[in-house]
Amino acid sequence: MIEFDPRDNPALEPVLTPVLKSASGSASGPSPGTDAPTDRDPAAEDLGAADSAQATAVAMEDTLLTPRFYTTDFDAMDRIDVTPVRRDWDELIGRMKQDVNRKHFKKSADWDTVDWDNMEPRLKKELIDFLISSCTAEFSGCVLYKEMKRRGSNPDITELFQLMARDEARHAGFINDALREAGIAVNLGFLTQSKKYTYFRPKFIYYATYLSEKIGYSRYITIFRHLEKHPENRIHPIFKWFENWCNDEFGHGEAFALLMKTDPKLTSGVNVLWIKFFLVAIFSTMYVRDHQRPVFHAALGIDVDWYGEEVFRKTSAITKQVFPITLDLDHPRWKKGLKRLQQASLQVADGKRRGGIGGTFTRGMGMAKAATAFVSLYTIPANRHDVPVSSRMEPAY
Ligand SMILES: [Fe+2]
Numbered sequence: 001m002i003e004f005d006p007r008d009n010p011a012l013e014p015v016l017t018p019v020l021k022s023a024s025g026s027a028s029g030p031s032p033g034t035d036a037p038t039d040r041d042p043a044a045e046d047l048g049a050a051d052s053a054q055a056t057a058v059a060m061e062d063t064l065l066t067p068r069f070y071t072t073d074f075d076a077m078d079r080i081d082v083t084p085v086r087r088d089w090d091e092l093i094g095r096m097k098q099d100v101n102r103k104h105f106k107k108s109a110d111w112d113t114v115d116w117d118n119m120e121p122r123l124k125k126e127l128i129d130f131l132i133s134s135c136t137a138e139f140s141g142c143v144l145y146k147e148m149k150r151r152g153s154n155p156d157i158t159e160l161f162q163l164m165a166r167d168e169a170r171h172a173g174f175i176n177d178a179l180r181e182a183g184i185a186v187n188l189g190f191l192t193q194s195k196k197y198t199y200f201r202p203k204f205i206y207y208a209t210y211l212s213e214k215i216g217y218s219r220y221i222t223i224f225r226h227l228e229k230h231p232e233n234r235i236h237p238i239f240k241w242f243e244n245w246c247n248d249e250f251g252h253g254e255a256f257a258l259l260m261k262t263d264p265k266l267t268s269g270v271n272v273l274w275i276k277f278f279l280v281a282i283f284s285t286m287y288v289r290d291h292q293r294p295v296f297h298a299a300l301g302i303d304v305d306w307y308g309e310e311v312f313r314k315t316s317a318i319t320k321q322v323f324p325i326t327l328d329l330d331h332p333r334w335k336k337g338l339k340r341l342q343q344a345s346l347q348v349a350d351g352k353r354r355g356g357i358g359g360t361f362t363r364g365m366g367m368a369k370a371a372t373a374f375v376s377l378y379t380i381p382a383n384r385h386d387v388p389v390s391s392r393m394e395p396a397y
């Protein structure tokens with residue numbers, strides 16, 4: 001799953017866009033925001049995508065914090081040599097090939113009926129919004145991984161991406177099934193052809209995708225464990241599927257950890273600053289986005305601040321397997337900075353809605369506030385630690 005694109009947070013655009021643009025220059029890659037290749041093999045055939053103009057329109061909006069599609073320098077990825085991590089690599093691929101979740105993503109007797117018609121309208125809107133954004137995140141992963149499989153010739157790399165694309169197609173398809181019950185479905189085939197593709201250098205793909213997979217695991221398992229204790233808050237049956245599901249995401253994260261392990265330069269020197277950048281951008285983006293769904297979280301009985309902290313702590317503990325730093329979540333500036341960023345994003349949205357000179361001014365002020373908050377978060381000294389020789393880890397939450 002690709003849970004995130006830092007440019008999906010307009011309040012942060014003045015900081016994130018120039019930084020990523022200046023750093024993504026590559027002779028062989030297309031420019032950022034490029035159109036989809038026309039010879040694309042639409043991944044929708046795996047998903048049985050149904051049509052609905054409404055949901056597709058929502059997913060098509062490049063609005064606040066909706067996932068985007070990525071493309072990268074596929075030749076560079078093809079040159080990866082996994083020899084330094086061969087043992088862990090073969091073990092991981094072996095486990096993925098066993099495919100223990102082969103039969104998991106099917107509705108069973110556990111799938112309770114959802115009373116969409118009588119659901120409180122705001123809850124219904126936020127739940128559907130959650131499902132659509134999750135579906136697009138899963139599908140973003142599917143498209144990128146499938147493309148890597150298609151363009152590559154390195155047998156290790158193509159095998160891995162084939163297996164991960166298989167999982168993500170199932171995940172997206174399963175959410176799409178749930179959405180269809182609510183009378184809507186994202187037309188995924190149409191999305192692949194019409195969405196803008198964002199170019200990222202391979203190392204940015206590693207950082208962003210690795211973190212997306214691990215934060216995706218942490219999010220799903222935190223919700224699952226909470227609802228185990230509070231089944232009365234399970235507003236939709238899909239959450240029952242999250243335990244086995246998040247183990248797929250954990251495994252995908254393991255694969256990216258190993259890819260980073262093949263080249264020590266990726267996690268040392270100036271790249272540590274990039275790692276920190278992605279940590280701050282991804283954590284803060286998640287924080288802002290989750291605060292946009294207050295009714296959804298209240299129905300689940302989840303305090304959004306508690307949830308964010310849980311997910312950040314789990315993700316931080318996991319990323320020690322490969323990153324030499326973690327963010328200092330106990331620093332007094334951390335929570336303050338996140339709150340300021342959240343307020344700034346509300347201000348930007350408000351300015352945008354109002355329009356005119358006044359609206360533009362409000363928006364500009366919001367963006368300046370967001371930029372200051374981001375710099376404040378980024379400049380908190382990080383915790384440093386030693387990285388283990390083997391990145392191997394089991395899902396333990
Ligand atoms: Fe997934």
Ligand SMILES: [Fe+2]
Binds near residue numbers: 001141168252
């Ligand atoms: Fe995944």
